Amino acid sequence: MAFAPADMIQPLAGGALIGLSAGLLRLGTGQIAGISGIVRRAIRGPERGWQLAFLAGVLAAGAMAAWRSGEQLAAGLERASLPMLVAAGLLVGLGTGLGNGCTSGHGICGLARLSKRSLLAVPTFMAAAALMVFVRRWGGWL
Amino acid sequence: MKGWIALVAGLLFGLGLALSGMTSPDKVIGFLDVTGPWDPSLAFVMGGALLVAAPLYFYTSRRGEALCGDSLGAPPSQTIDRKLIGGAALFGLGWGLAGLCPGPALVDLLVRPLPVGVFLTAMIAGLLLSRRD
Numbered sequence: 070m071a072f073a074p075a076d077m078i079q080p081l082a083g084g085a086l087i088g089l090s091a092g093l094l095r096l097g098t099g100q101i102a103g104i105s106g107i108v109r110r111a112i113r114g115p116e117r118g119w120q121l122a123f124l125a126g127v128l129a130a131g132a133m134a135a136w137r138s139g140e141q142l143a144a145g146l147e148r149a150s151l152p153m154l155v156a157a158g159l160l161v162g163l164g165t166g167l168g169n170g171c172t173s174g175h176g177i178c179g180l181a182r183l184s185k186r187s188l189l190a191v192p193t194f195m196a197a198a199a200l201m202v203f204v205r206r207w208g209g210w211l
Numbered sequence: 212m213k214g215w216i217a218l219v220a221g222l223l224f225g226l227g228l229a230l231s232g233m234t235s236p237d238k239v240i241g242f243l244d245v246t247g248p249w250d251p252s253l254a255f256v257m258g259g260a261l262l263v264a265a266p267l268y269f270y271t272s273r274r275g276e277a278l279c280g281d282s283l284g285a286p287p288s289q290t291i292d293r294k295l296i297g298g299a300a301l302f303g304l305g306w307g308l309a310g311l312c313p314g315p316a317l318v319d320l321l322v323r324p325l326p327v328g329v330f331l332t333a334m335i336a337g338l339l340l341s342r343r344d
Contacts (some may be wrong), residue, residue: 079230084255087228088263091225094265097279107213108242126318129221129222130226133229145238145240146310155330156305161334163302167301186289193296194300201303202244
């Protein structure tokens with residue numbers, strides 16, 4: 070295990086900001102901060118105004134973070150092959166569309182409101198993701 | 212009003228993701244690699260998020276409507292079906308393959324436009340193909 074107690078400060082602080090964002094959106098507007106759903110609505114409508122504003126905020130945050138930490142922000146992405154990214158993107162898109170949520174919609178908003186569906190979806194996608202990494206490790210392409 | 216709240220929420224969301232480490236595929240794979248040199252630190256992202264989001268969600272439910280006056284929508288669906296489980300499993304396989312989920316991909320877009328653009332294009336195609344609404 071590669072872990073020191075100080076390593077949990079940034080994940081915890083970052084998580085708290087994400088939780089604040091989800092809570093602010095819920096309290097302020099009644100909406101759920103699920104990224105896959107927000108992206109889908111922003112493209113397909115029928116209502117796309119607040120979704121586009123939210124996505125603009127995320128991209129602006131990305132620009133600030135890129136300015137501060139550069140390529141370290143996306144460490145590991147430089148080794149990703151394009152065919153693998155296409156396959157992964159399709160799986161993520163299909164899966165979040167069918168399952169109606171991703172790490173944010175199910176993992177944070179769904180669990181925050183104790184949705185039965187999210188309580189089942191989160192361990193399912195965690196287990197599938199760990200399985201994929203396990204297969205990649207033993208197949209020698211991690 | 213609603214647009215401004217969403218903009219601020221998006222900004223906080225993106226900054227939180229960037230600070231948390233979720234935007235790095237290396238970090239995500241390290242978290243999912245439970246039989247390797249496992250790095251559990253990303254578990255604290257969900258922990259920290261729930262610690263803040265859950266009370267705000269609870270307060271909003273008690274309040275009965277959003278501050279802007281909008282309704283809170285229908286209560287969460289309780290339907291457990293194959294679409295939910297199968298969809299979550301497919302999503303997990305994709306997440307474990309690239310180490311990217313939708314939010315972090317958006318945050319990474321400007322720092323690595325080509326690979327993230329390819330990922331997001333495929334993701335949006337999958338998203339739109341998977342359902343009609």
